[in-house]
Amino acid sequence: MHHTSLFKLKKEPEVDIKKVIKDVARTLEQENYHAIDQLVGYLQTGDPIYITSKKDARNKMRDLDRSKVIRELLKEYLQWSI
Secondary structure, three states, X not given: OOOOOOOXXXXXXXXXXXXXXXXXXXXXXXXXXXHHHHHHHHHHHOOHHHOOOHHXXXXXXXXXXXXXXXXXXXXXXXXXXX
């Protein structure tokens, strides 16, 4: 007798993009980097060298989908500027 097994993928927890960006920016500033310039460099190139490894900031950014980050930033900007 054969039984069908139910297979469920674990749903990835929703990442709070705004919180991650703020945390990473704060860490960059604490390390005496200009956070906006560093984040723009990373978002343009995908090169993690723009983000410090202190406080796990680099890994936090790597875990984010860059296109989703850009979309979120644009949504925020347009919300306040229109």
